[in-house]
Amino acid sequence: MTPGLFLIVRRSLRQHGLSTAVTAAAVALASGLVMSVFSINRQTYDAFTGGNAGFDAALGARGSQLQLVLNTVFHLETSPGNIPWRLYQTIKQDPGVELAIPYAVGDNFHGYRIVGTTAEMFTRFQYREGRQFVAQAGGRFFEETAQEAVIGSVVAERLDVSVGDIINPYHGLIFDEDRKHQDEYRVVGILEPTNSPSDRVVWIPIEGLYRMSGHVLRGSGRSFKPVEGEAIPDEHREVSAVMLKLTDPQAGIYLDQLINRQGNQATLAWPIGRVMADLFDKIGWVNRILEMVAYLVVVVAAGSILASLYNTMNERRREFAILRSLGARKGTVFSAIVLEATAITAIGTGLGFLVYSAILGAAYVVVRAQTGVVLDPFRLDPVLWMTPAGMLVVGALAGLVPAFKAYRTDVASNLVPSS
Amino acid sequence: MTDTRGPALLIQDLRKSFRSPDGEMTPIVDVPEFALAHGEQIALRGMSGSGKTTLLNMVAGILAPDAGRVVVAGREITALTESGRDRMRAETIGYVFQTFNLLQGFSALENVLLGMTFGKGADRPAATQLLERVGLGARLHHKPRQLSVGQQQRVAVARALANRPQLVLADEPTGNLDPRHAREALALIRDVCRENGAALLLVTHDSEALAQFERVDELAHINRAAA
Numbered sequence: 001m002t003p004g005l006f007l008i009v010r011r012s013l014r015q016h017g018l019s020t021a022v023t024a025a026a027v028a029l030a031s032g033l034v035m036s037v038f039s040i041n042r043q044t045y046d047a048f049t050g051g052n053a054g055f056d057a058a059l060g061a062r063g064s065q066l067q068l069v070l071n072t073v074f075h076l077e078t079s080p081g082n083i084p085w086r087l088y089q090t091i092k093q094d095p096g097v098e099l100a101i102p103y104a105v106g107d108n109f110h111g112y113r114i115v116g117t118t119a120e121m122f123t124r125f126q127y128r129e130g131r132q133f134v135a136q137a138g139g140r141f142f143e144e145t146a147q148e149a150v151i152g153s154v155v156a157e158r159l160d161v162s163v164g165d166i167i168n169p170y171h172g173l174i175f176d177e178d179r180k181h182q183d184e185y186r187v188v189g190i191l192e193p194t195n196s197p198s199d200r201v202v203w204i205p206i207e208g209l210y211r212m213s214g215h216v217l218r219g220s221g222r223s224f225k226p227v228e229g230e231a232i233p234d235e236h237r238e239v240s241a242v243m244l245k246l247t248d249p250q251a252g253i254y255l256d257q258l259i260n261r262q263g264n265q266a267t268l269a270w271p272i273g274r275v276m277a278d279l280f281d282k283i284g285w286v287n288r289i290l291e292m293v294a295y296l297v298v299v300v301a302a303g304s305i306l307a308s309l310y311n312t313m314n315e316r317r318r319e320f321a322i323l324r325s326l327g328a329r330k331g332t333v334f335s336a337i338v339l340e341a342t343a344i345t346a347i348g349t350g351l352g353f354l355v356y357s358a359i360l361g362a363a364y365v366v367v368r369a370q371t372g373v374v375l376d377p378f379r380l381d382p383v384l385w386m387t388p389a390g391m392l393v394v395g396a397l398a399g400l401v402p403a404f405k406a407y408r409t410d411v412a413s414n415l416v417p418s419s
Numbered sequence: 420m421t422d423t424r425g426p427a428l429l430i431q432d433l434r435k436s437f438r439s440p441d442g443e444m445t446p447i448v449d450v451p452e453f454a455l456a457h458g459e460q461i462a463l464r465g466m467s468g469s470g471k472t473t474l475l476n477m478v479a480g481i482l483a484p485d486a487g488r489v490v491v492a493g494r495e496i497t498a499l500t501e502s503g504r505d506r507m508r509a510e511t512i513g514y515v516f517q518t519f520n521l522l523q524g525f526s527a528l529e530n531v532l533l534g535m536t537f538g539k540g541a542d543r544p545a546a547t548q549l550l551e552r553v554g555l556g557a558r559l560h561h562k563p564r565q566l567s568v569g570q571q572q573r574v575a576v577a578r579a580l581a582n583r584p585q586l587v588l589a590d591e592p593t594g595n596l597d598p599r600h601a602r603e604a605l606a607l608i609r610d611v612c613r614e615n616g617a618a619l620l621l622v623t624h625d626s627e628a629l630a631q632f633e634r635v636d637e638l639a640h641i642n643r644a645a646a
Contacts, residue, residue: 004536011524322520325481326578327509327537329502412482415520 008336009343019308020344027348030301031391032355034294038383040363040375041287047373049276054127057252057270059091060241065269066279072103072241073272074197074371075113078173079105083266084219085237091244096251099124102239104209109167111175112155114202116209119144127194139163139189142205149185150203153193154372163187169212181213197372210237302398305341309402320406321414334407341399342392349388425493427586427618428455428478433487435473447473449644460609460619462629465638469645471622475588479512480504492585509538513579515608517591519571521563527574528559531581538582549577553607569600573607580611587612589621593628605631
């Protein structure tokens with residue numbers, strides 16, 4: 001490739017600055033969109049189906065496994081119902097269960113879910129391999145017998161809650177200020193960010209949730225109202241779900257058989273990743289449509305490159321003829337146009353990373369706020385190199401038609417004047 | 420001493436016709452024989468429509484003849500492929516056009532450098548030196564539209580001579596210039612060709628220009644189609 005070729009391309013890009021800018025912007029939009037769609041798709045899929053839940057399975061009321069997972073792992077959706085405490089005790093004794101942590105839900109704090117649980121959530125549970133919850137400096141985890149709360153980092157940040165503050169739960173999963181409980185909880189700890197749905201949760205002792213004013217327990221099938229100062233008999237206790245860490249996959253197969261196929265009291269959502277993958281499979285068509293839209297924008301961008309170059313071909317015929325008269329080969333002129341198309345695409349694709357960053361940044365805020373799942377704009381997804389590479393090929397192909405026109409430029413008839 | 424290299428330019432039985440609007444084939448060029456020695460400078464007197472541009476375009480390999488041969492510096496350009504003709508035009512032939520044919524988006528220096536790129540390779544110091552030689556040392560980075568007509572012509576001359584061609588073709592090089600600039604431009608072309616040992620074939624109908632040449636031929640005498 002001759003230096004002259006680069007000089008020709010550079011000058012042309014500058015001479016046709018406006019059309020270069022508009023075309024590069026179209027390419028930037030296309031490449032940014034493609035990278036965003038695929039990256040967000042893959043990251044959300046991984047986040048919702050990967051091992052980030054920290055649990056292998058969830059045991060809950062008979063019903064939908066998906067609803068159970070959304071409710072317990074992602075703290076979305078309503079609870080499908082409660083199961084008796086004895087089921088928790090039974091499954092906790094199962095040799096295939098490494099860790100069983102009860103969840104009780106039903107209240108919120110300004111829209112953020114309150115989950116009643118045991119101290120094992122902080123002492124044994126690992127939200128990721130080797131990673132346990134950590135209280136920020138000056139805080140600690142709750143005492144199981146005290147009216148204390150531990151706050152997720154997003155809740156603390158959004159509601160400006162600090163250690164030592166007193167909070168009142170609100171009844172139900174949706175915030176309604178008329179449904180305020182009179183019970184008061186002292187915030188004793190704020191968790192370090194985990195970049196998981198747990199950041200959006202207020203954790204309190206499960207005993208506290210049982211004893212919340214207005215709460216009635218139906219673990220025995222009859223209504224039972226806890227009395228202050230008296231222990232709650234196990235038969236009346238109930239939980240919304242039991243979160244399980246299993247010893248091995250065989251245990252999951254066994255429990256699945258036992259609970260889902262032979263039993264009729266409860267539902268075991270296992271493995272959690274598979275349940276979420278099923279959801280993604282069902283709504284996969286949405287992603288297909290988004291991908292199609294992104295590809296369509298790529299086609300429009302390619303058309304834009306073709307049109308912008310093709311439209312300059314007539315005005316540049318004399319330029320090509322002069323270059324040829326100086327000894328430029330036909331192939332040189334052809335290459336100059338293909339290189340110009342590729343250069344516009346390269347500029348556009350470079351700008352595409354800005355578009356990608358902007359979309360990922362917006363998605364980061366929305367997805368984190370809605371689900372607690374954190375997207376990583378800097379994750380090195382293969383789409384971040386495959387898209388620019390693909391766009392360069394598309395750009396070069398779009399340059400072929402105008403390049404062929406330039407290639408066919410007749411030298412003598414375009415060198416004026418003639419006699 | 421006899422030059423053993425043969426002529427710088429040899430034309431034999433060169434013919435070219437174009438189809439006229441009424442469908443008839445009209446001969447434009449019909450040159451039985453023409454030769455130009457190395458370093459020789461010839462002016463051809465030709466009026467408009469005498470086929471001079473067509474003749475020069477065929478000599479430069481820009482236009483393919485219907486018949487005949489053109490040999491430049493010992494190589495038959497009419498027998499070469501299009502790519503071979505491009506290469507030969509870049510390396511062996513310099514062409515000064517009446518309308519200069521400068522690339523408008525490029526500076527004076529870039530115009531010369533581009534001419535070099537397709538030939539023996541871009542040589543920035545040499546290009547700069549050449550432009551200084553034609554009096555444009557202070558205008559290296561000016562675009563053609565920022566230069567006077569005379570200055571543009573000098574850029575075109577510098578570009579045509581940048582690859583030290585063995586044959587320089589000039590098609591009405593003074594046609595767009597006032598008498599003073601015409602004289603200067605012509606003197607420049609002749610001087611630089613002489614310095615480089617290049618043969619010069621100039622075609623014009625400008626009598627003042629013709630008066631400066633020792634050898635002037637009538638194009639009509641060479642080109643039977645124009646007779």
